[in-house]
Amino acid sequence: MTPADGAVTVSADRHPDLFWAMRGGKGGFGVVTSVELDLLDVSRVYGGGLYFAAEDAAAVLGAYVDWAPALPGSATTSIALLRLPPSDALPDPIRGRRVVHLRFASLDAAAVAEAQLAGMRAVAGPVLDTVGVLPYGELGTIHGDPTVPMPVLNGTASLATLDGDTVAALLAAAGPDTDHPFASVEIRTLGPATRQAPVADAVGGRSAPHLLNIYAAPDPTLADADRIGMVRTALAALAPWQAPVHLVNFLGRANGADAVVESWNPEQNDRLDSIRAAHDPDGRFPYGRHGAPTTDDDLPEGGGGG
Numbered sequence: 001m002t003p004a005d006g007a008v009t010v011s012a013d014r015h016p017d018l019f020w021a022m023r024g025g026k027g028g029f030g031v032v033t034s035v036e037l038d039l040l041d042v043s044r045v046y047g048g049g050l051y052f053a054a055e056d057a058a059a060v061l062g063a064y065v066d067w068a069p070a071l072p073g074s075a076t077t078s079i080a081l082l083r084l085p086p087s088d089a090l091p092d093p094i095r096g097r098r099v100v101h102l103r104f105a106s107l108d109a110a111a112v113a114e115a116q117l118a119g120m121r122a123v124a125g126p127v128l129d130t131v132g133v134l135p136y137g138e139l140g141t142i143h144g145d146p147t148v149p150m151p152v153l154n155g156t157a158s159l160a161t162l163d164g165d166t167v168a169a170l171l172a173a174a175g176p177d178t179d180h181p182f183a184s185v186e187i188r189t190l191g192p193a194t195r196q197a198p199v200a201d202a203v204g205g206r207s208a209p210h211l212l213n214i215y216a217a218p219d220p221t222l223a224d225a226d227r228i229g230m231v232r233t234a235l236a237a238l239a240p241w242q243a244p245v246h247l248v249n250f251l252g253r254a255n256g257a258d259a260v261v262e263s264w265n266p267e268q269n270d271r272l273d274s275i276r277a278a279h280d281p282d283g284r285f286p287y288g289r290h291g292a293p294t295t296d297d298d299l300p301e302g303g304g305g306g
Contacts, residue, residue: 021275024203028276028287046113047105047142048131054098054176056124061167063123068189075106075116080186093128098176103142152183152215155231155254158208158243166241173237180230183217204264205245213250228254
């Protein structure tokens with residue numbers, strides 16, 4: 001009897017191969033009916049957003065290159081070039097504007113966290129500052145993403161390098177002075193907790209220090225194919241700095257048909273295929289190299305990372 005014939009409990013010492021694969025290997029292993037999680041004892045963080053004017057984009061991104069990787073493991077950050085709509089739901093200082101949004105969160109005391117943030121505060125004066133003590137339940141306000149689905153399309157790439165040349169290429173291809181329908185051009189810095197799993201798992205792309213995500217908003221003057229082409233062109237401009245393995249949760253329609261397979265290195269893909277074959281020999285739950293999307297339209301829309 002194989003696990004595909006009935007219910008099994010998977011853990012580090014019970015079906016450890018499945019335990020490795022199901023944490024990061026995505027689908028193809030079965031149907032998960034319940035999950036037991038360890039929770040972190042965190043009730044508050046110090047965090048929020050600094051919104052800078054678009055004309056400060058080069059200076060802010062230039063400073064971010066050195067500042068973000070130097071943060072301790074107790075802090076995390078990302079940065080995005082935003083083109084915000086003239087919506088009454090947005091605060092007046094950023095409504096309808098193109099801005100640079102620095103996101104920051106720290107588990108340290110407020111004074112320590114402020115010292116961590118001081119280097120970026122010194123670059124330019126923000127047009128809006130939402131940083132402060134936040135209850136854990138308000139973490140979503142740091143990114144300030146819409147709470148309802150948006151009809152954006154996206155593409156992603158892991159970055160092996162982020163330096164001044166990367167920033168210059170990014171601003172030339174997708175910066176606030178370009179005429180593209182990009183709602184957000186985002187760089188997430190992946191700290192040590194992301195890159196080093198305490199218990200080995202199948203997550204691909206852990207070694208990349210940064211992640212680039214580009215989101216194209218709807219535009220009545222452009223077909224979807226045009227928007228996809230614009231995102232792909234911007235991603236291609238960053239090709240010299242890209243890492244070979246994607247983060248699968250962020251894949252979108254602007255990524256190629258091979259993007260799912262390229263979300264793990266060859267050794268991981270071989271091991272995942274072997275585990276799927278051992279536990280689901282009849283292929284009831286196809287995925288991976290032999291069940292991945294085969295056309296661009298089959299790719300999921302990414303952006304969550306969860």
